Amino acid sequence: MTKYNWGLIGIGTIAHEMADALNAVNGEVYAAANPHEDKLAAFAKAKNVQHAYTDVNAMINDPNVDVIYVATPHTFHYDYIKRALNAGKHVFAEKAITVNAAQFDEVAQLAKDKGLILTEGFTLYHMPIYQKVQDLIASGQLGDIHLVQVNFGSLKDYDPTNRFFNKDLAGGALLDIGGYATAFARTFLDKQPNVALTTVKFFETGVDEQSGIILKNDQEQMAVMALSLRAKQPKRGVISGTKGYVEIDNYPRATEAKITYTPDAHATTTEIISAGSEELALNYEVADMQRYIDQGHDDGQLVLSGAVSHILDGVRNQWGMRFPEDSSN
Template identity: 75%
Template sequence: MKKYNWGMIGTGWIAHEMADALNAVNGEVYAVADVNEEMLEKFAKEKHITYTFTNPDEMIADPNIDIIYIATPHTFHYEYIKKALNANKHVFAEKAMTVNARQFDEVEKLAKEKGLILTEGFTLYHMPIYQKVLNLIKSGKLGKIKMIQVNFGSLKDYDPKNRFFNKDLAGGALLDIGGYATAFARTFLDEAPESILTTVKFFETGVDEQSGIILKNTQDQMVVMALSMRAKQPKRGVVSGTKGYVEINQYPRATTAEITYTASTHEETHETMTAGNNDDALKYEVQDMQRYIEQGHDDGQLQMSHDIAHILTSVRTSWGMKYPFD
């Protein structure tokens, strides 16, 4: 496999994890950009990165860079993705890739026109356990999938000034953690939902603090989601079929799936499947991204992200919640 040079935009906590993953998989990180020079130099020294840029546009223009990784707040993703694609760079953007479906459709179209890989940083796309569960479902052992339940609750400190609650930075539970729940649900649906019911409780800043969301597609498969930003919930997903169900805990970086077979009305049988390593989640992302480039397609991940972006925008539209830049 060719050696790929990654350029990173942003030096927050997830960028720290990604830099470690890149160093482990590729042996180095080629470059990093951040407008905060002090944070930039500290990050570059800690992660052994040679090339640093206080202007991300200059890094994007570097002809030696193959892949741009974007780990800024949500609101900056769209512009950086466009700039990177127009510079003929492949792009790996943290979730949410864009703040709305309109932006997503634009960058998706641009990536396809240029023949470039554009991928969103949902770790569950890349955890090995999911392929095992999908193969189990494909085998028919769980019967027809009928219902998916998924929770994600985070307990953020009460701070109206924090980015999690800041409308100008696309705050709220839906974009921060709801994407993961939606990605989990979409993974196991046979097709995208066409019906959405939802209700929301807003935080004082006008972003969504907690919500309930029900999705249904034309095959009558249903999803029930519960999201919260000020109340902890287990990161738990359940996929239920006519012959059994699968429970996946800590689903964003899951390594274990508990299967219960219910075809018999008199007794249940249980099975545990394991695959992958939680600590290697971002290494799997790096390896898959580079594999997508090698093979010339992304195994359908951009289409999954397309569906997720449209679901999230439809939910917000139902709430009447708009960001200043919508």
């Protein structure tokens, strides 16, 4: 695997984790950008950053930067992704990759036109356990997959000024945590859903506080999702087939899956499979991104992100919840 120079935009919590991963995989963080000079200097010192930029454009245009990592609030992703792609850089963007599907379709096409890799930071795309689960399903041991159930509940402090609840920053459960649940569901559905049934509870700022979502595709496979920003739930996914089911706890960074085989109503057997380490989740992301660049394609991850983006748009449209970025679409 070739080592590439990464430039980080944003120095928040997830950027600290990514910097640790880059140091572990590449031995350094090539560059980081933030307009606050004191905070940037502290981050650079703590995270072995070789080049610090208070001007984001200067970092994007640094000829030695190969990959731009975007770790800002959702509403800034689209602009930074376009700038980076137009500068000839590969891009790894945190979820949600864009605020809406129209933005996604534009940057995905731009990446394709430029021959560049664009990837979204869903850790479950990169955790090794998922390849084992996919192989199990492909073997037919679970039979035909009929149903996926997935939850994500996060208990955020009551604070209408926080970005989680800020409509101008594309807040709400759907974009903040719902992408993970939707990515899990879509991974194990054979086709894109064409039916969505949903109900929502809004927070006082007008963003979604919690919701229930049912998806169905034309193969009659279904996914049932529950999301909340004000009620803790286990991060749990279940994939159910005609011969058994798989339970995956902490699915965004899962390392284990419990399989229950149900050949008939009265006899079951179980097994546990495991792979990977939760602590290495972002290391896997870095390694996969660099492998994608080496091989010239992303193993279909951007297509999956596009499917998720369009599902999220369809759900929001039913709620009538629009962000400022939607006005031009």
